[in-house]
Amino acid sequence: xxxxxxxxxxxxxxxxxxxxxxxxxxxxxxxxxxxxxxxxxxxxxxxxxxxxxxxxxxxxxxxxxxxxxxxxxxxxxxxx
Numbered sequence: 001x002x003x004x005x006x007x008x009x010x011x012x013x014x015x016x017x018x019x020x021x022x023x024x025x026x027x028x029x030x031x032x033x034x035x036x037x038x039x040x041x042x043x044x045x046x047x048x049x050x051x052x053x054x055x056x057x058x059x060x061x062x063x064x065x066x067x068x069x070x071x072x073x074x075x076x077x078x079x080x
Contacts (some may be wrong), residue, residue, distance in 0.1 A: 007034070033079065034074075036073065037079040041073070041074060042070075
């Protein structure tokens with residue numbers, strides 16, 4: 001880990017440490033941002049052949065496709 005961290009620039013290292021320690025800039029969500037992120041999330045899922053996602057969908061489609069459930073993943077990754 002230390003070897004990989006030393007390869008990063010000062011800015012990248014600082015950002016990584018902020019993310020690990022849950023500090024840094026707070027993301028300001030807007031209605032449009034949430035809508036666009038959910039649309040992109042759906043598009044990416046449709047393009048990929050994700051076996052685990054397919055299993056989860058077969059088990060409980062309503063839960064897996066619930067926008068609030070998907071939003072948790074987007075928020076955990078700063079909508080990336």
